[in-house]
Amino acid sequence: MDMVTEPQPPRASLLHEFRTILQPLTLAEHFPTPQPLEVELGAGDGSFLVEWAQRNPGRNLLGVERLLGRIRKPDKRGRRAGLTNLNLVRIEIGYFLEYLLPPASTDALHVYFPDPWPKVKHARHRLINERFTALARRALKPGGVVHLRTDHLDYFAQMLAVFRADAAFAEVETPAELAAVTTDFEREFNGQGIPTNRSSWRLRND
Numbered sequence: 001m002d003m004v005t006e007p008q009p010p011r012a013s014l015l016h017e018f019r020t021i022l023q024p025l026t027l028a029e030h031f032p033t034p035q036p037l038e039v040e041l042g043a044g045d046g047s048f049l050v051e052w053a054q055r056n057p058g059r060n061l062l063g064v065e066r067l068l069g070r071i072r073k074p075d076k077r078g079r080r081a082g083l084t085n086l087n088l089v090r091i092e093i094g095y096f097l098e099y100l101l102p103p104a105s106t107d108a109l110h111v112y113f114p115d116p117w118p119k120v121k122h123a124r125h126r127l128i129n130e131r132f133t134a135l136a137r138r139a140l141k142p143g144g145v146v147h148l149r150t151d152h153l154d155y156f157a158q159m160l161a162v163f164r165a166d167a168a169f170a171e172v173e174t175p176a177e178l179a180a181v182t183t184d185f186e187r188e189f190n191g192q193g194i195p196t197n198r199s200s201w202r203l204r205n206d
């Protein structure tokens with residue numbers, strides 16, 4: 001685990017202002033220091049993201065979330081904490097992965113408690129599906145990792161099936177220091193006695 005960040009002067013906003021969404025992001029515009037990139041997809045209220053950024057000043061953390069009301073919270077908290085390694089983009093995840101995140105740019109993708117779409121007829125809307133592993137392969141550097149968590153057993157089975165079917169990924173242990181940092185939804189579910197199911201998948205080097 002890296003050292004805790006020293007507080008920095010607050011920035012005006014950590015929420016990225018798009019000049020265009022027709023070209024991939026220029027990561028140097030999001031982070032003052034070039035260093036390993038981790039992305040949380042569906043960051044919600046961003047409590048994981050802010051804490052993970054504070055604990056890992058040697059990594060750049062990018063949060064993706066479509067709801068403005070939610071993404072404003074990590075913006076405010078990250079600014080208060082003076083974080084320079086946190087940035088936020090308000091956009092749809094599929095579009096972000098396909099068109100905006102530069103290929104082979106990312107060391108870790110975090111996907112925590114994605115909407116489960118519990119009705120069978122809606123399951124096609126789930127984020128983690130066969131298309132997702134192709135998008136993750138495109139985004140990750142060789143050796144990069146996808147970290148998944150969900151409360152939903154049927155969705156967890158789908159996550160495992162999808163990643164097991166893609167030979168480019170190998171299952172790996174979730175690092176204990178990562179599992180120790182919980183999300184808003186996770187705390188809520190765990191408080192109701194619903195456990196977290198988690199798995200991590202490493203993109204092979206070859």
Ligand SMILES: C[S@@+](CC[C@H](N)C(=O)[O-])C[C@H]1O[C@@H](n2cnc3c(N)ncnc32)[C@H](O)[C@@H]1O
Nearest residue numbers: 042043044065066067092093112113183184185
């Ligand atoms: C169930 S919440 C989990 C939030 C957070 N990861 C946590 O564990 O506390 C799922 C989040 O993903 C966001 N989301 C769902 N689908 C999305 C999409 N296609 N693009 C962007 N955000 C999305 C929702 O707005 C919501 O904030």
